[in-house]
Amino acid sequence: MDCLFCKIINKEIPAEIIYEDEHVIAFNDISPQAPTHALIIPRKHIATLNDISAEDTEVVGHMVKTASTIAKQLGIDESGYRTVFNCNSDGGQTVYHIHLHLLGGKPMGWPPYQEKLKEDLS
Numbered sequence: 001m002d003c004l005f006c007k008i009i010n011k012e013i014p015a016e017i018i019y020e021d022e023h024v025i026a027f028n029d030i031s032p033q034a035p036t037h038a039l040i041i042p043r044k045h046i047a048t049l050n051d052i053s054a055e056d057t058e059v060v061g062h063m064v065k066t067a068s069t070i071a072k073q074l075g076i077d078e079s080g081y082r083t084v085f086n087c088n089s090d091g092g093q094t095v096y097h098i099h100l101h102l103l104g105g106k107p108m109g110w111p112p113y114q115e116k117l118k119e120d121l122s
């Protein structure tokens, strides 16, 4: 399958892997947006959040649990962190294999959209 993250799972493309087990792997984002920026992905190829089936809920829960485990290991659990799933184009998804972003090490901004867009929404 022509999927970047499946290639990372299969070790066809290198990545800085920071955690792996039977169901998920986690690695540092190639273009970090915070001092800590890791991606947690399932070994199973699931394209978007819209493609999660009932049988996938356990692995998705495990991705979230893994994010908190990694945050603790990296010492950002108490200072805090952001976890994000982007879905499709409005969500900003660019790689179509679901991944949970783990961002931390500095205060995060909120909301994620810009003032101009905010005005357009009102």
Ligand code: AMP
Pocket: 004, 013, 015, 027, 028, 029, 030, 031, 032, 039, 085, 086, 092, 093, 094, 095, 096
């Ligand atoms: P998203 O925009 O939510 O689909 O996130 C995709 C993320 O994958 C982006 O933050 C990219 O920087 C990251 N990314 C793309 N290619 C690689 C790669 N080869 N290794 C690690 N991270 C990558």
Ligand code: ZN
Pocket: 003, 004, 005, 006, 007, 044, 045, 046, 096, 097
């Ligand atoms: Zn994939």
